[in-house]
Amino acid sequence: MSQSLLLSQGKLEAFLACRRRFYLRSLRRLPWPAAPLGDESEEALARGQQFHRVMERHFLGLGIAPEEIDDGRVQHWQRQFQASGPAIPDGQLLPEHRLTVPVGRHLLLGRFDLLVVGEADGRAFAHIFDWKTGKARREADLRQNWQTRLYLALLAEGGGALRAQGGNGRSLSPDRVSITYWYAAEPDTPRTIRYTSAWHAQNWADIQAIVAQIDAALSQDNWPLTDDWDECRRCAYQVYCGRQTAGHDPLTATEEEESDELTDLSLEPQTP
Amino acid sequence: MAALTAVQNETIAANTHSFLLGAAGTGKTTALQQRLLRLLADGEPAYTLLVLVAEPEHQQEFLDAVHQSGLGPYADLKITTYTQLAQEMVALFWPLVARPGGFIHPHRPPTFLSYDLAQLLMWGIISAMLREGAFSDLRLRPQQIVSQLLDTLNRAALNGLSLEAAIERQIDTWVGEAERVRHLQDAATAVTQFRRHCLAHSLLDLSLAVQMFDTQLVKHPEFHRYFRERFRHLIVDNIEEQTPAGQNFVTQLMDSTQTTAVAYDDGGGYKRFMAADPSGAKRLRLNCKLAFDFTQNFVAAPEMTALANLVDNFLLHTNLPTLGAEKAVERVVNGRYRRDMTSQLAPLLANLVDQGTPTNQIAIIVPYLDGALHYLLTQALQEAGLPYFLLRRRSSPREEPRIRAWLTWLALAYPTWGLAPSEYDVAEALTLSISGLDPARAALIAERLYQTKGPRLLPITELPDWLAERIGAHTINLVEELRLWLEAQSPTLPIDAFLYNLFNDLLAQPRFRPEPDISGAAVCDWLVQSATRLRQSAQAIGLTTPAEIGVTFIDGVNQGLVTANPPELGDPPDPNGIMISTIYGYLLAGQRVTYQVWLETAATGWWDIPKQPLSNAFVLAQSRQPILWSTEEEFAIRNQLLSNIIRGLTNRCTGRIILANSDLDRRGLRQEGPLWRALQPARKA
Numbered sequence: 001m002s003q004s005l006l007l008s009q010g011k012l013e014a015f016l017a018c019r020r021r022f023y024l025r026s027l028r029r030l031p032w033p034a035a036p037l038g039d040e041s042e043e044a045l046a047r048g049q050q051f052h053r054v055m056e057r058h059f060l061g062l063g064i065a066p067e068e069i070d071d072g073r074v075q076h077w078q079r080q081f082q083a084s085g086p087a088i089p090d091g092q093l094l095p096e097h098r099l100t101v102p103v104g105r106h107l108l109l110g111r112f113d114l115l116v117v118g119e120a121d122g123r124a125f126a127h128i129f130d131w132k133t134g135k136a137r138r139e140a141d142l143r144q145n146w147q148t149r150l151y152l153a154l155l156a157e158g159g160g161a162l163r164a165q166g167g168n169g170r171s172l173s174p175d176r177v178s179i180t181y182w183y184a185a186e187p188d189t190p191r192t193i194r195y196t197s198a199w200h201a202q203n204w205a206d207i208q209a210i211v212a213q214i215d216a217a218l219s220q221d222n223w224p225l226t227d228d229w230d231e232c233r234r235c236a237y238q239v240y241c242g243r244q245t246a247g248h249d250p251l252t253a254t255e256e257e258e259s260d261e262l263t264d265l266s267l268e269p270q271t272p
Numbered sequence: 273m274a275a276l277t278a279v280q281n282e283t284i285a286a287n288t289h290s291f292l293l294g295a296a297g298t299g300k301t302t303a304l305q306q307r308l309l310r311l312l313a314d315g316e317p318a319y320t321l322l323v324l325v326a327e328p329e330h331q332q333e334f335l336d337a338v339h340q341s342g343l344g345p346y347a348d349l350k351i352t353t354y355t356q357l358a359q360e361m362v363a364l365f366w367p368l369v370a371r372p373g374g375f376i377h378p379h380r381p382p383t384f385l386s387y388d389l390a391q392l393l394m395w396g397i398i399s400a401m402l403r404e405g406a407f408s409d410l411r412l413r414p415q416q417i418v419s420q421l422l423d424t425l426n427r428a429a430l431n432g433l434s435l436e437a438a439i440e441r442q443i444d445t446w447v448g449e450a451e452r453v454r455h456l457q458d459a460a461t462a463v464t465q466f467r468r469h470c471l472a473h474s475l476l477d478l479s480l481a482v483q484m485f486d487t488q489l490v491k492h493p494e495f496h497r498y499f500r501e502r503f504r505h506l507i508v509d510n511i512e513e514q515t516p517a518g519q520n521f522v523t524q525l526m527d528s529t530q531t532t533a534v535a536y537d538d539g540g541g542y543k544r545f546m547a548a549d550p551s552g553a554k555r556l557r558l559n560c561k562l563a564f565d566f567t568q569n570f571v572a573a574p575e576m577t578a579l580a581n582l583v584d585n586f587l588l589h590t591n592l593p594t595l596g597a598e599k600a601v602e603r604v605v606n607g608r609y610r611r612d613m614t615s616q617l618a619p620l621l622a623n624l625v626d627q628g629t630p631t632n633q634i635a636i637i638v639p640y641l642d643g644a645l646h647y648l649l650t651q652a653l654q655e656a657g658l659p660y661f662l663l664r665r666r667s668s669p670r671e672e673p674r675i676r677a678w679l680t681w682l683a684l685a686y687p688t689w690g691l692a693p694s695e696y697d698v699a700e701a702l703t704l705s706i707s708g709l710d711p712a713r714a715a716l717i718a719e720r721l722y723q724t725k726g727p728r729l730l731p732i733t734e735l736p737d738w739l740a741e742r743i744g745a746h747t748i749n750l751v752e753e754l755r756l757w758l759e760a761q762s763p764t765l766p767i768d769a770f771l772y773n774l775f776n777d778l779l780a781q782p783r784f785r786p787e788p789d790i791s792g793a794a795v796c797d798w799l800v801q802s803a804t805r806l807r808q809s810a811q812a813i814g815l816t817t818p819a820e821i822g823v824t825f826i827d828g829v830n831q832g833l834v835t836a837n838p839p840e841l842g843d844p845p846d847p848n849g850i851m852i853s854t855i856y857g858y859l860l861a862g863q864r865v866t867y868q869v870w871l872e873t874a875a876t877g878w879w880d881i882p883k884q885p886l887s888n889a890f891v892l893a894q895s896r897q898p899i900l901w902s903t904e905e906e907f908a909i910r911n912q913l914l915s916n917i918i919r920g921l922t923n924r925c926t927g928r929i930i931l932a933n934s935d936l937d938r939r940g941l942r943q944e945g946p947l948w949r950a951l952q953p954a955r956k957a
Contacts (some may be wrong), residue, residue: 004339030790031797033775036768036804050381056364060498064367070379094319094348101345158345162317239780240788266328267478268355268546269387269419269426 005106005214009150012210016146018226019217024237034236035248048133050074051184052096052113055081055131059095059114077133077184084187086180089127091118094162101158103211110154117162124163125176126155136183139191152177152195153203174200276306279564283533284310289526291557292535294566296923297864300535303566304507305337307533311505312338318349320504324522326513326543327860328353350503354518355478358485359384362476365495369488370474380474383812386805387422390477391833392824393813394418397465406458409451410885415832420886421462425479427887430515430547431894432486435467438892445891445901452885459886473812486517490524500528507533512540512550513860516894519552526559534560539919542859545882545889552895569923571864575599576922579929579954583918586950587911598954602867602928606935610872611648613934617869618652620930621850624867629927631659633866635851637858637921639877644938649852649871659849663857670830674795677701679826681774682767684727685758689819691826692727695719704792706750707785713743717751729755750784767822768803771796802834859920866927873931874948879914881906914947931955 005011005026015022024030037045051074057064058078066082069075094115101108114129128151142148152174159172177195217223225241232238232246276284280303283292292300304323311321323334331351338346352360362369363382370378385393395418401407407417428438439460446452470480489495506529508514508522526532534556541550557563569577579600581592603620607613625631636649641662653660669675680701683691693701699718703711716739721730732740732752740748757778761770775796780789803825810821828834851863855878872878881889890909891901922929931951937943948955 031794033772033793033797033800035772035776036766036800042808053364053381057367060364062365062367062494068367068379070377070381097319097348099345099347100349102339102342107339154345158347161345161347162319239776240793242782244781267359267384267387267390267481269422 003218006100006109007103007106007211007214008109008111009147012150012207013146015210015214017228017231018235019223020225020241021231021235021237022214023217023223024240030237030240032236032240044134047071047074051077051133052131054078055113056095059093080184080187081182086129086182086190086192088114088129089116089118089120089125091116091125091127097162099154099158099161101154101161103208104215106211106214108150108154108207110151112151115162117159123176124159124172125178126159126162126172127177128152128155128179130179130181132181132183132185134185136186137181137191139193142181142191143193148179148193149203150207151179152193153200153207156195156200157204173197274570276303277568279303279566279568280306282562283307283564286533286562287531288562289529289532289560290534290562290564291560292533292564292566293538293554293557294536295538295569295572296540296862296920297569297571298566299568299570300537300566301333301509301862304509304533304535305334308334308507309337309341309343312341312343312346316505318346320502321349321507322503322505322525323349323351323507324357324509324514324518325351325353326510328356329861330509354514354521355482357521358517359476359481361489361495362481362484365489365492365498368492368494369484373484373488374471375474376472377474382474382476383809384481385470385475385477385809385813387478388802388828388834389805389809389813390422391415391418392806392828393469393475393477394421394462394466395828395831395833396814396824397469398462401458401462406461407455410455412885417886418833420884421459421466422477422479423884423887423889424459424892425463425466425477426482427547427889427892429479429482429486430517431549431892432516432520433892433894435463439463441891441898442888445888445898447900447902455886469814475809475812482517486520490521496524496528499525503528504530506531509535510540511536511553511556512538513543513548514553515543515547516549516552517547519549519556522556523559532560539916539923540859541916542856542920544893544913547889547893549893549895571926572923573600573926576925576929579951580915580919580922582954583947583950584915587915587946594953600922600925600929601951601954602930604955605930605932607933608935610645610934610936610938613872613932614645614648614652617649617871617930617932618656618658621653621867621869622656622658625658629866630848631850632848633927634869635853635858635863635865635867636660636869636871637853637855638871639855639875639880641852641854642938645872653850659846660852661846661849663851663853663861668832669798669834670832672795673700674704674792675799675829677704678771678774678796678799679829681705681754681758682770682822683826684729685761685770686763686819686822687726687728688763689823689826691823692724695722695724698722698729702751705754705779705784706747707787709747713747717743721751721755729758731755754778764818766803766807766818767825768800768807771799771803802829806834855917855921859917859924862924864924864926866925867930868921868925869930869932870921870947871932872937872943873933873951874935874943874945875933875937876943876945878917878947879910879945881910881913911946918947 011022011026014025050071054064054069054074066075066078069078094117096113097115098109098111112128113131116127118125155172155177156174157171159177174195174197178192180190180192182190229243229246232243233249238244238246277299280299283290283303284307292303294300308321308323312318325331334351338349366382398417424438425435428435443453443456446456470477503525506525511534514522536553541548575596578594578597582594582597584590584592585594605613605616605620607616621634624634650660676697677700680693680697683689683693695718699711699714702714702717703709720735720739723730732748775792778784779792806825807821815821815824888901890896933948935942
């Protein structure tokens with residue numbers, strides 16, 4: 001196999017969790033029914049998506065009043081954000097922004113809830129904001145999280161592409177890149193993580209190493225099953241892989257369901 | 273990549289609005305892709321570029337060009353189609369459009385109706401009308417009525433017409449039997465009810481999404497500000513496939529972009545059934561400071577042009593040069609029956625492959641691939657050892673046995689829904705559910721254990737000993753396990769959860785299926801996703817109980833109303849095989865090949881337009897004057913469309929054409945359609 005892959009946080013995590021799952025889902029695209037979410041998870045997911053949409057509109061300058069929001073919980077989050085939201089630095093506001101950065105023959109992809117780019121003290125900076133409507137996590141956990149690591153690395157490597165006037169391809173200094181997680185459950189205590197050059201050197205090397213492992217797996221066509229059967233408890237391919245004795249975990253939705261596909265379900269009829 | 277021509281280089285470098293005009297195969301798309309790369313290389317942030325393509329499948333070509341260019345990182349490059357953009361923007365700017373657009377609960381977030389959900393909603397509306405005698409004497413299946421009513425809604429919106437104006441046009445321009453006017457009035461009632469329901473429940477089908485975008489959003493100052501601040505450069509490929517609504521958007525956007533490059537495929541406009549307006553698109557040339565004529569065809573040889581001219585001269589009474597047209601025809605394959613045609617064609621293609629033509633350089637193009645022709649053709653190709661694939665496989669989910677089987681178990685698990693599968697369905701479901709159970713023994717089990725009254729499966733103790741022995745203890749126990757599992761299902765379990773559990777907890781287990789059932793999984797995955805979509809929108813489309821949802825789902829699949837994104841059935845396609853495609857599928861894919869087979873060349877299908885008494889695509893075209901619809905006009909349109917088809921096909925053929933025909937059609941009637949007659953001089957030579 002010699003294809004170029006578009007690698008998101010979810011795909012990297014899938015590869016690290018189980019290479020067979022990565023192969024079946026992202027390369028072979030083998031359809032296998034996944035368990036539908038329960039009502040509670042589905043509602044939580046829909047609310048989370050609605051809140052992200054509200055925030056996107058807010059940062060586009062649409063000025064939506066909380067009372068115009070139909071869902072009481074989302075309305076409450078919006079009021080909390082207005083009262084206790086994190087400080088947003090001066091700069092260009094880019095809500096729901098995607099950044100694609102080549103790594104070897106593949107591409108890394110990140111999608112930011114809000115990205116602020118600008119200049120402070122004569123130097124360019126980029127600050128990511130991520131809205132969370134689920135359970136709050138500790139900063140130490142977030143620092144290890146692949147979302148944090150990938151997003152910061154993407155900006156350090158490819159952040160120049162965000163800037164007007166010929167910035168394409170230039171990187172940003174890692175110490176000018178940061179990410180803030182704002183939890184609706186703990187609105188007064190946003191977690192801000194600042195990137196550093198030393199961290200980036202190690203982090204980027206780790207990412208490159210994973211991509212090299214993907215390349216090696218591609219060239220050898222070697223996709224072993226994980227040894228961690230707990231992973232199988234949440235996997236749609238459990239029966240396909242003969243791991244049904246692993247049992248099931250109740251399914252919960254991630255706040256942002258990833259979609260790397262170009263097309264969503266069509267509203268159009270088929271061509272004659 | 274081949275060296276760029278002077279006109280391509282000028283297009284790439286242009287710093288103003290430019291219009292690229294030329295036939296297919298003249299390098300316009302390449303020029304647009306290179307222009308995109310030039311803008312990025314000059315330092316334009318990708319975020320400021322908008323690329324509009326005609327078909328979702330064309331997005332990847334532009335992305336591939338960027339990825340292969342080595343230009344490095346890029347951010348938020350927007351490559352999309354008009355309808356995708358309309359949907360996305362209406363969702364984002366919903367608070368700006370909901371109230372003025374007439375939605376009764378403007379604070380309620382919008383729900384977009386996929387095509388199958390729109391069909392189910394319309395089906396619910398016309399079911400009640402049919403019971404009261406609406407559409408009586410109309411010789412259409414209910415599914416056809418539903419799709420034509422949705423066509424009217426979509427065509428009205430895409431043509432920038434109000435629903436009322438569209439209805440009026442259809443009625444006012446009709447000259448024929450009076451019955452039709454009554455049917456059109458029934459249609460008006462149905463589409464009006466559908467629209468009212470959508471406005472009351474914040475539902476948006478394609479028509480309402482487009483109408484909101486075109487009439488509310490595109491002219492809204494807030495939206496203008498967003499676009500003006502974001503997009504500085506616009507690239508539009510295949511503008512001839514854009515609708516009046518799409519063209520309106522491009523025109524408005526051009527007022528604020530620094531540069532725009534619009535490519536027009538002369539002779540295109542294949543999506544006229546979806547309101548494409550090629551003549552309106554051509555007028556965009558007047559909005560551009562520069563116009564580039566692409567005349568050098570990189571694909572088609574002169575004899576191909578001569579062959580297209582030959583068809584034009586016959587259909588349109590032109591007098592274009594046809595010298596050498598016969599050289600474009602490699603062979604004429606002719607048999608009395610369709611079987612003769614396919615059995616002669618396959619060895620001919622095998623011979624071409626033996627002589628060095630790659631199989632992916634051959635396309636078989638057919639106006640309509642019915643089940644029998646599909647079987648004959650694919651059998652012949654298989655016998656000749658030729659790999660093939662169907663472009664845009666239009667599989668009908670209800671024709672897939674596993675779909676029928678899984679829905680049979682759904683109906684049996686919930687007997688109070690009142691859906692009793694036939695004994696044959698149960699036998700088929702048993703065969704597909706239990707590995708190694710042959711149809712004969714499955715039929716015996718169904719005969720003894722299935723009762724349509726109930727409906728229910730009886731315990732295996734009801735089987736006589738001799739039969740139990742014949743079937744085998746292992747199989748018998750699995751039948752009993754299945755029965756008990758079905759009985760144990762909770763009446764409140766959602767249908768998508770039922771289908772997921774049925775497959776994963778039972779039918780995919782090794783005791784039922786020792787090897788992974790990949791086809792069964794694809795089918796179940798599709799069923800689960802379709803059922804989830806229905807469940808999530810059920811309340812909004814008027815379904816309140818699990819029984820209503822379940823019955824609607826099973827009926828919807830059986831009636832051919834639940835059809836979106838059907839699963840790939842059968843063996844996986846071989847992308848390097850011979851392509852089999854319908855005419856428009858091939859033309860819109862834009863692929864070039866060395867050899868094209870024009871299958872059933874004498875069939876009138878090449879010249880036919882869909883029979884749609886409830887929705888006339890041509891009457892609803894915005895640019896058409898509201899004059900009476902006549903047979904002469906219909907004939908002129910058919911001729912023009914066939915002329916465009918042939919021009920499009922020949923422009924995508926680098927080698928030669930094979931004409932393959934059978935004297936008799938599937939009903940045994942002699943075929944001698946206009947294309948066959950038009951090609952007579954080339955056939956004889």
